[in-house]
Amino acid sequence: MVTHATRSPGHQVTSKIIIQQLSIWFGKVLALRSLNLEIQGNEILGVIGPANSGKTSFLRQLNRLNELEASFRMSGEVILDNKNIQHIKPEALRKRVGMIFALPQVLPISIYDNVAYGVRMHDGKSKSELDGIVEDSLKSSFLWDEVKDRLKELATKLSGGQQQRLCISRTLAVKPEVVLFDEPCSGLDPISTAKVEESMLKLKEKYTIVLVTNNTKQAARVSDRTAFFLTGELVEIDKTHKLFTAPKDKRTEEYIQGKFG
Amino acid sequence: MKTTTKQKIAFSILFLCTIMVVLPVLFVLGIIIKNGWHGINWQFLTTMPKDGMRGGGIYPAIVGTLYLVSLSIVFSLPIGLLAAIYLNEYAKDNLLTRLIRLAIVNLSGVSSVVYGLFGLALFVTFMKFGVSILSGALTLAIMNLPIVITASREALASVPYSFREVSYSLGLSRWQTIRHSVLPFAIPGILTGAILSLARAAGETAPILFTVAAFYLPKLPDSIFDQAMALPYHLYIISTQIPNISTETRYATALVLVGIVFSMNIIAVVIRARLRKRKKW
Numbered sequence: 336m337v338t339h340a341t342r343s344p345g346h347q348v349t350s351k352i353i354i355q356q357l358s359i360w361f362g363k364v365l366a367l368r369s370l371n372l373e374i375q376g377n378e379i380l381g382v383i384g385p386a387n388s389g390k391t392s393f394l395r396q397l398n399r400l401n402e403l404e405a406s407f408r409m410s411g412e413v414i415l416d417n418k419n420i421q422h423i424k425p426e427a428l429r430k431r432v433g434m435i436f437a438l439p440q441v442l443p444i445s446i447y448d449n450v451a452y453g454v455r456m457h458d459g460k461s462k463s464e465l466d467g468i469v470e471d472s473l474k475s476s477f478l479w480d481e482v483k484d485r486l487k488e489l490a491t492k493l494s495g496g497q498q499q500r501l502c503i504s505r506t507l508a509v510k511p512e513v514v515l516f517d518e519p520c521s522g523l524d525p526i527s528t529a530k531v532e533e534s535m536l537k538l539k540e541k542y543t544i545v546l547v548t549n550n551t552k553q554a555a556r557v558s559d560r561t562a563f564f565l566t567g568e569l570v571e572i573d574k575t576h577k578l579f580t581a582p583k584d585k586r587t588e589e590y591i592q593g594k595f596g
Numbered sequence: 597m598k599t600t601t602k603q604k605i606a607f608s609i610l611f612l613c614t615i616m617v618v619l620p621v622l623f624v625l626g627i628i629i630k631n632g633w634h635g636i637n638w639q640f641l642t643t644m645p646k647d648g649m650r651g652g653g654i655y656p657a658i659v660g661t662l663y664l665v666s667l668s669i670v671f672s673l674p675i676g677l678l679a680a681i682y683l684n685e686y687a688k689d690n691l692l693t694r695l696i697r698l699a700i701v702n703l704s705g706v707s708s709v710v711y712g713l714f715g716l717a718l719f720v721t722f723m724k725f726g727v728s729i730l731s732g733a734l735t736l737a738i739m740n741l742p743i744v745i746t747a748s749r750e751a752l753a754s755v756p757y758s759f760r761e762v763s764y765s766l767g768l769s770r771w772q773t774i775r776h777s778v779l780p781f782a783i784p785g786i787l788t789g790a791i792l793s794l795a796r797a798a799g800e801t802a803p804i805l806f807t808v809a810a811f812y813l814p815k816l817p818d819s820i821f822d823q824a825m826a827l828p829y830h831l832y833i834i835s836t837q838i839p840n841i842s843t844e845t846r847y848a849t850a851l852v853l854v855g856i857v858f859s860m861n862i863i864a865v866v867i868r869a870r871l872r873k874r875k876k877w
Contacts, residue, residue: 405688426769427767428767429765429766429767430767433765434765436761436762438758440759440762442759442777443781452766453766453768456766456768456772456776509766509767
């Protein structure tokens with residue numbers, strides 16, 4: 336098993352996150368069963384599966400958001416750069432592992448304040464430093480040109496697609512290493528979806544991305560590898576083109592052909 | 597009978613019921629304004645009472661009520677808000693917190709004279725604050741705590757859970773999350789509740805009866821350890837204890853009291869309306 340998780344400049348495959356025997360319960364309900372999975376640095380890992388397949392529980396474990404639920408229990412390990420994430424302070428972990436939610440969750444404050452939101456809390460940045468971070472972050476999600484003249488306006492006035500890219504900027508502003516996308520386009524029209532996907536492809540040069548999606552075509556379009564989850568278990572994981580053209584498991588084949596879901 | 601006829605009858609009944617709620621309010625207001633309006637002038641509002649309170653103004657009672665109300669909010673708002681934050685954001689759902697919630701609901705049902713006796717026993721006698729503005733304000737504050745806590749909890753709970761999730765996902769701690777992504781959006785609701793509780797405190801007689809209210813004082817209070825006159829108690833006295841006082845003076849006093857309570861309620865309504873307009877989630 337490869338445990339050297341450094342970001343090497345070459346094309347040597349390295350594991351950014353290693354998941355070993357991860358099981359998750361909410362109360363008595365088993366949401367995820369003995370998952371073993373490695374996520375490589377600077378890849379987009381797509382995760383597909385029907386409702387209750389455990390894909391969202393899996394994603395929310397990577398930044399320990401699951402533990403906000405009182406009934407949550409887990410066993411197994413998630414290792415980020417050779418360190419068990421249970422031994423990292425949740426605040427420090429979530430800075431390194433950012434998340435984009437299904438619905439664009441902008442706060443009812445200005446565009447600028449939304450992007451600066453996390454950064455402001457973490458360390459005292461000067462006004463000009465903050466301005467730079469906001470600009471860079473908005474450029475990374477291709478939103479800068481659309482909003483640069485109205486940064487002081489309420490973010491809730493933006494369109495759904497713009498709001499979702501604003502959320503991406505806000506997450507990037509705290510300089511994460513991994514970005515988790517939880518069905519980021521489920522509420523968006525095709526054009527906005529294309530823009531979000533475009534930014535994802537650009538982002539993988541700098542970040543490791545995990546994309547949970549209900550839209551199998553989206554996984555096919557943007558992810559390098561795709562994992563198929565079903566009722567809390569990993570059925571199959573492979574290079575995206577392989578999984579979609581020659582799935583090994585019959586259930587994978589049926590799901591991607593739309594026979595159930 | 598045709599459905600439309602039935603519907604018309606039903607609507608008429610509903611309309612009548614609504615009118616029955618509004619009418620008494622208008623009626624009371626009408627009587628007070630009609631009888632009291634001519635008694636109100638600058639002198640009435642700004643001078644001391646004289647001739648055994650049959651003449652002069654009600655200035656010390658107005659000042660006393662304002663002192664009481666402002667001091668009581670100084671105690672009830674911070675305590676109530678912090679309790680609400682604890683209950684809504686930190687406390688786990690267990691037997692203890694359920695008991696606390698039950699206690700809060702029950703406290704708001706306790707009659708105000710009981711709070712008055714409680715204030716007398718605890719603040720006036722036991723803590724030796726004497727009959728004073730401090731004792732009265734603390735009693736009013738305790739009476740108002742359930743209202744402040746309930747209103748603050750509702751305001752906190754109305755902030756979407758997703759705001760908290762976003763904040764956590766950016767690596768903020770629990771307190772940072774409450775401080776920056778919950779409280780700012782709950783403040784208008786909290787303020788509305790606080791002002792409504794003030795309006796109630798301004799109008800209550802029983803809690804101040806034994807703890808602060810003076811029958812008559814020739815001067816304004818100098819400190820929070822002095823007694824003070826207060827509008828509701830003053831109204832009670834001139835209506836029941838003093839013979840041969842003009843109706844006009846009584847109604848004018850009532851009008852001032854109702855006016856203060858009403859303007860507080862209107863401020864609360866305006867804040868709430870503004871908030872609704874701004875709220876976009």
